[in-house]
Amino acid sequence: DAKTTQPTSMDCAEGRAANLPCNHSTISGNEYVYWYRQIHSQGPQYIIHGLKNNETNEMASLIITEDRKSSTLILPHATLRDTAVYYCIVSTGTASKLTFGTGTRLQVTL
């Protein structure tokens, strides 16, 4: 699975959009971009995934560049409950293991 690079930490004011970048320059054509987060010491929580097109769900939006070498996770209106470590992972899909990097620690503040 391709390696990803994320900033170690980011801050965001409550109510503002949080934009979390991820580089995955060695991604293969059959690899998806997945985002998970871990709040405190809970189990990782799935957020969103995509292959080529931008995706949106009730939690977030995922913007993937045309060359697929990078992506951005957008939390449109961050709340204190969004404080977590966010992991960007590339994977070939359902049966494949997830290779977690060190993630981005997002701190949402008042």
Added chain:
Amino acid sequence: GEEVAQTPKHLVRGEGQKAKLYCAPIKGHSYVFWYQQVLKNEFKFLISFQNENVFDETGMPKERFSAKCLPNSPCSLEIQATKLEDSAVYFCASSPTWGQLSYEQYFGPGTRLTVT
């Protein structure tokens, strides 16, 4: 059920003792994964199953770790002769399979193993 269940929540073992962890995947999910989180951010994949068959065991330390997923039973991860370095949170995840589509993994709350 609709959530991945893991038991016990906490497990304390003396060095050299056996530890056994259990995971009940979401009903209908074909794939089960085990991960180890030693430090806060470091996850390590251990093993995955497709139903009761081992699918990928590339992360398993072969000497002391074993795992099973038997029909009509929770999956289990067993560590023989635990070492201090096995202290970690062990997460189980399950995933459905539906043709060629890609699906996410649903994680359980984890079992915290402390080896003293």
